[in-house]
Amino acid sequence: MPHRCRTSRHRFASGRRLALQGLVALALSPRGLANAQPVALAATPAQPEGPFYPKTFPADRDADLTQVAGRAGTAQGTLLYFSGRVLGRDGRPMAGTVVELWQCDTYGRYHHAGDDGAPRDDNFQGYGAATTDAQGRYAFKTIRPVPYAGRPPHLHVRLLPPGGSPLTTQIYVAGDAAGSDVVLSASPRGTLSRLTMTLVPAAGRERGALAGTFDFVV
Numbered sequence: 001m002p003h004r005c006r007t008s009r010h011r012f013a014s015g016r017r018l019a020l021q022g023l024v025a026l027a028l029s030p031r032g033l034a035n036a037q038p039v040a041l042a043a044t045p046a047q048p049e050g051p052f053y054p055k056t057f058p059a060d061r062d063a064d065l066t067q068v069a070g071r072a073g074t075a076q077g078t079l080l081y082f083s084g085r086v087l088g089r090d091g092r093p094m095a096g097t098v099v100e101l102w103q104c105d106t107y108g109r110y111h112h113a114g115d116d117g118a119p120r121d122d123n124f125q126g127y128g129a130a131t132t133d134a135q136g137r138y139a140f141k142t143i144r145p146v147p148y149a150g151r152p153p154h155l156h157v158r159l160l161p162p163g164g165s166p167l168t169t170q171i172y173v174a175g176d177a178a179g180s181d182v183v184l185s186a187s188p189r190g191t192l193s194r195l196t197m198t199l200v201p202a203a204g205r206e207r208g209a210l211a212g213t214f215d216f217v218v
């Protein structure tokens with residue numbers, strides 16, 4: 001009897017091990033991968049476009065906002081390398097997405113006809129665009145955003161994924177006071193934490209330059 005019990009336990013254990021091995025094999029097989037549930041990432045929250053999306057675009061609209069073609073000077077402010085990825089909600093990179101970036105200059109002025117209240121840094125491009133590569137990566141060279149008119153420092157971003165819906169949002173900086181902001185106050189609870197990037201020294205770049213990474217999900 002004890003022998004039969006051991007045998008049945010052994011059979012059960014062997015069967016369970018085989019079942020687990022089968023599940024592992026299925027998960028690793030092409031059929032298992034095909035049947036795998038896609039990763040459902042939460043979409044990046046949208047934010048208002050604001051009044052200063054360009055009405056006319058600068059002749060130089062590349063991904064380096066710190067230098068304007070034809071001008072010898074460079075933008076004032078703290079350099080910021082802003083980069084990251086654009087992913088679909090299934091986690092796949094969104095290659096070919098146009099990422100537009102616009103922000104005010106170091107004086108808090110947008111290069112827009114509707115914003116003429118402050119000195120202007122003509123060496124700041126104000127607007128630029130980049131297209132994501134096969135891994136969904138984008139990269140900009142710009143300046144650390146500054147506060148203006150009661151708003152915390154932020155970057156305006158618009159994403160145009162191929163075949164998808166555009167996303168317009170704003171990216172904030174960790175540690176900058178943003179709690180009483182008029183835009184964020186009108187946003188769903190928890191929005192700020194999902195639109196915040198942490199700035200760190202940019203390794204191997206200019207002295208004092210910062211780096212901020214943000215991955216978008218569209």
Ligand SMILES: [Fe+2]
Pocket residue numbers: 050151154156
């Ligand atoms: Fe703004």
